[in-house]
Amino acid sequence: MNVKGHKAQNQGWDDLKEIKAPVGIRVDCPYYLKYGSTCHFEGQDCTFCFCPFYPCMDPYTGGMMVKGRRSRKWRWSCKECRWVHEPEVVERILKEVREVEGGAKLTREELLKIRRKILGINFEGDNHARLLMVVGTSSNAGKSLLVAALCRIFSDAGFRVAPFKAQNMSLNSFVTREGAEIAWAQTLQAIAAKVEPQAEMNPILLKPKGDMMSQVIVLGKPYADMDGRSYYANFSTGKGFEVVKKALKKLKEEFDIIIIEGAGSPAEINIKDFDISNLRIAVEENFPAILVADIERGGVFAYLYGTLLLLSEAEKRIVKGAVINKFRGNPKNLDPGIVELKIRTRIPVLGIIPFLEDLQLPEEDSVGIKDKGTRGDASVVIGVIRLPRISNFTDFDALASHEDVYVKFIRSPRELEDVSLIIVPGTKNTVKDLLWLRDTDLASTIVKMAAEGVPVIGVCGGYQIIGKRIVDEKGLEGDVGATYEGLGLLDVVTVFDVYDKVTTQVKGEIVIDGGFLEKRRRISGYEIHMGVTERGKDVKAPFNIFKRGKDDVDCLEGALNKEMTVLGTYLHGVFDYPGLRKPLINYLKKKRGEKKVVEKFDERSVTRREVIEESLDRLTRVVTEKVRMTEIFRFLELPFVES
Amino acid sequence: MEKACSLMFQSTLTHSGKSLFTAAFCRIYSKMGYNVAPFKAQNLSLNSFVTANGREIAVAQAFQAMACNIEPAEMMNPILLKPKGGEKVQIILFGKPYQDMSFPDYRKYFAIKEGFPRIREALKDLLNRYDMVIIEGAGAPSEINLMKSDISNMRVAQIFDSPVLMIGDIDPGGVFAGLIGTLELLRYPEKKLIKGFIINKFRGDQKILEPGIKYLEKRTKKRVLGVVPYIEDLVLPAEDSITLNITRFNPQKRNTKKTNSNLDDVRKVWLQNLDKFCNIVGETIDFDYVDQLLGV
Structure with a gap:
């Protein structure tokens, strides 16, 4: 072959x-x-x-x-x-x-x-395409990663594979080449499947804005803001489900295998009538599903059995097997439970996936926010402010992949003590999180530390926050129209005027030398934001952008103060590539007086993508080994030979 | 023997808030003037506390005793297991190191034959000396693979037929499946002891939950006593190494030497936080029904 x-x-x-x-x-x-x-x-x-x-x-x-x-x-x-x-x-x-x-x-x-x-x-x-659904007994059970692993396994096998999740609630999003906004989880799965991420892979994205409101994004574009009740009552089962079915149909025309991820648990009896992201579509189109349960906190058999008990007959019929995830210890100990589960439900356990430490893969929602990196006496500590509505916090995973760098999430001024760089991250609601910063006294601590020369970087919403003013006269971000004083670290003013959102991939280069910046280094990332930011005369733009989406452009981006210690940018994922990240880390290490200088700059050095690839490979190997893939081939009606 | 006045908390998952509920109920009833003691048959934890007479018990039980305003004692946690890495575990019996064993050996040779009689003894002792004992289960009672050797959940409840409240943590989702699944995996006499459910760590609009609660009550014929909201930033002692909340005390830090005044301070913070939680519990849980269960 x-x-x-x-x-x-x-x-x-x-x-x-x-x-x-x-x-x-x-x-x-x-x-x-x-x-x-x-x-x-x-x-x-x-x-x-x-x-x-x-x-x-x-x-x-x-x-x-x-x-x-x-x-x-x-x-x-x-x-x-x-x-x-x-x-x-x-x-x-x-x-x-x-x-x-x-x-x-x-x-x-x-x-x-x-x-x-x-x-x-x-x-x-x-019907050519084969579909398989992965549902979980709870959120964070490992659905996303199992889907990613299956995508990679089938992609390696020669198939055209697409991931799919009807509806995702997440603040970590990615912008596709076409400028559509989808969840990071589906992007990761598309990377695993070795295909270009596209809007249809995550037709509905819900971004919580606080106070039970969510921004509903349909096929990558903002559609409306809704609260939970009106979403369920007026959108999900009607228009929402139509969108989902259409998106899936389009994928079916182009791909051989589609691995579909459920959302949360399929057994939430209180919202089951409105649930469009779990077994409903699998029942309608009659394709198989597997159920994943996380054993980390125990009760795995209760959750598996209870979930199956709460499914309707039609749903039960398509659930073909279960996978137990995050197991530590000797799998033999589980045998009596697996046998009893099979006797009671006829559902076999297809595999037990061990707990995998240090998988460097992006987390889906803020439940998964964890401090990252190696913590030693010598390490550089980067403090990311843990805003209540933090979004795209996976931006900073790349920083933690360096040796001796520790990224910690900060909730109170006390925790800022040993930090050598402060990052104010993106947020779903700039105004409310700005007010939160003031309430917790973090705002004044950040300003004080910045005055002492501690570098500060604001990304997206954080960029808006560290600016001079935020003008929101129509109340698009806050509850009422008003103008808010920012932290004043950068001479920039942000105006929210129209309900419009920029979502685009960009490429560019650094145009300033000094501080933690090195001229002519390439950068790339993506923008997801509302509001427009104007630079004042006390700041310079550090980046020149030459590609936005598919268009060639020539414009400036971001803001840098005169002392070159405070940087603001709209670019997410800007640390994923070494252009900004490496000189920054070197700068921080030098500043701490480390003699053991320093990682040499190399454009080809590890990008975030390669780190992800490594983790994906490991995950895929483990899943291939521990899950009985032949059973899954059988569900998908793929012929196979046992080796 | 007259019917013991006791109440037990169990949960569908670990870290659902059993310890905290036990502490809160201890506090609430001791403030009402009852003589209350906490009890946990067997605790797997590296965080231990030393009692006045030099016995080692889990921090959680010590904290619960403080919530009752009584001196922590070894009877409140007769078996403490301290994992030593690998499959080995150190057994602390009545606060004194007893033996090192591997987990399979512990389950096979120690748990039922040696451990359980001691547990019974300790619980009996507490019930004789106090008006009321609030019992905490361990892990999930539904681990069908380990049920035969589980001596810290339903077996304990059955000693004196203590009513059991089952806590479901709604934070990760699937709470109804977890509660129903747990109930269905229990044997008949055990099922009967479960008198109600508590849903913990809920965020959002409670109205959305109602159809689910109705269904759960109808299907199981057991009551949901209340839905307790998610509370951020509760500073309470972390029980074991899987600490979920970043703001909790770092166990390493606490293990280093500390002056007494320092310790007192920490306790004060704990108790203040606990009182905060008690207020919320008082508002959300149906205490008339709990009183009925306790027979007070």
């Missing part, structure tokens, strides 16, 4: 319609009939050197899941299949392709339809 250097491999077929006639045998091909190559028999037709239907997921011509002996990874193998190289089949495919209307590129759905038509298979419902 794996032919190194074979030109045709994975090239894809964007131009099937342009192939006019079969090419016949290509005996000049260096791989023709070589031992171990993909070419299968003498007299074959080489037009489709690489099968355009791969992975077809149909067993009819001999394909199946096999586990690599050395790689220990599952993959879709076509070893027994000669079909696409039969001369008459090639002719037939070309004829059918020409008959399809529309552009040159065929969707997966159309391609697979052609295949079945030629084979004379009448596939029930003609």
Whole structure:
């Protein structure tokens, strides 16, 4: 299967319609009939050197899941299949392709339809994509990570995989290339699936704003602000569910396998009638689901059993198995419980995933906020203010990936003592969190420390907070229209005037040398904010932006004070790349008088993405090993051979 | 023997607030003039307290005793298990080191045969000396894989048929599943002892919860005594290493030497916080029903 250097491999077929006639045998091909190559028999037709239907997921011509002996990874193998190289089949495919209307590129759905038509298979419902849902007995049970691991496993196996979560409540969001805002969890899963994140993967995103209000984001764009009750009564089961179904349908056309994440627990009987993010869609479209339970706090069998007891008959039927997560100790101890659960519910436990320490993956919601990094006497301590409505706190994970850097979340002035850099993070409500800073005396402590020369960085909402003034005459952020005094560390004024939101990816470079900045270093990130910030004469813009979304631009971003100790920027994820982060850490270490200088600057040095990749690999390996994947293949009706 | 005046708290998960509820009930009834003592059969914790006569018990029980305004005593926590890393555990029996064992051995040889008679003895002693004993369970009573050797939950309740209130932590979600699942996994005589549910750590609009509570009460024929809101920044002693709240005391710090005045100060803060919690409990829990359960 794996032919190194074979030109045709994975090239894809964007131009099937342009192939006019079969090419016949290509005996000049260096791989023709070589031992171990993909070419299968003498007299074959080489037009489709690489099968355009791969992975077809149909067993009819001999394909199946096999586990690599050395790689220990599952993959879709076509070893027994000669079909696409039969001369008459090639002719037939070309004829059918020409008959399809529309552009040159065929969707997966159309391609697979052609295949079945030629084979004379009448596939029930003609549904190509296979769907699997992962629901949890509680939030934070590990659904997101299991979905990410499954995405990676199936992606490694050769499938086009997409993650999906109908409705996500989270303040950590990401902006896609198209400028749509989706939850970070789905972005991570898309990274795991090795596909570009897109709005359809998380059609509804709820961003809590405090006081039980949430901003509802539909297909990546702000839709309305609603409170819980009106969301359930007027939106979720009506328009919301329509949006969800449409988004899923679109994904089904493009992808082979879709791994769907539920939200919270599917057994919340108080809101079950309105719940659109769990088993409802699985029942409607009849695809299997697995149930994840977290054993960390005990009671795992009660939660599994209770959840199953509270499901309707139709829901129970599609739940095919359970996974126990975050287990420490000897899995043998669980056996009596697993047996009893199976006797009572007929549901098997497919695997026990051990507790994985130090996975460097972004957390989904603020329940998961934890101090990060290594804490030693020598370490640089970075204090991130734990605003009540903190958002995108995963921005700072990258900082903690450095040796001797400790990121801690600050709630009171006392905790700021040993901090060498203060970060005011993003917030869902700038005005309310500014008032909170004043109430807790953090505001005055930050101002005092900044005056003593401690560097301060404000990101997004934090940038607005450390500015001079926030003008909100229409009451878009606060309850009433007013103008608020900021912390005054930067000479900038932010105005909230229209209910409009910037969501875009940007690329640029640093244009100032000095302090913790190094000129000409590349930066990139994404903006998610309302309000417009104007620089006064006492600040300079540290960044020059040359790409916003898909457009080439030339504009300035952010603000830096004269002493070069206070920086404000709208860019999330700006620490993920080394351009700003490394000089900053070096600066902080030097300032602490560390002689053991310092990490050398290297543009190619580890980006946050690579750290994530490493953790994903580890997670995937563990899941492949500990969860009976063959059972999951069985639920998905994928043929396989046991190794 | 006349019916003992006791009440037990158990929960569907650890860290649902059992210790805190035990302390609060201790405080509330002792303020009403009863002679109250806390009890936890077996505690797995590295944070221990030394009593006046030099016996070691878990900090949680010491704190609960302080809430009752009585001297902490070894009878309140007859078995203390201190994990030593790996599978090993040190058994502290009546406040004195007894033996080191591995967990499987402990469950197999010690728990039922040696441990449980001591627990019975300790509880009996407390009931003789006090008007009322508030008992705390350990972990979840529904661990069907360990049920045979569980000596700190339902077995304790059954000694003197203590009524049990089951606490469900709603913070991670799935609370109804957890409560119903826990109840359904218990055996019949145990189920009967559960007299009501408490939902703890709730945030948001209570109206949204109501249909669920109605369903739960109808299905289980047991009452929900109250929904207690999530309270941030309660400074209380952390029981074990999985500390969920950052602002709690750092156990390492507390283990270092401290002057007595310092310790008193900390206690004062604890008790102030506990009183805050007691007020909230007093407002949200149906105490007429609790009185009925206790027979007072």
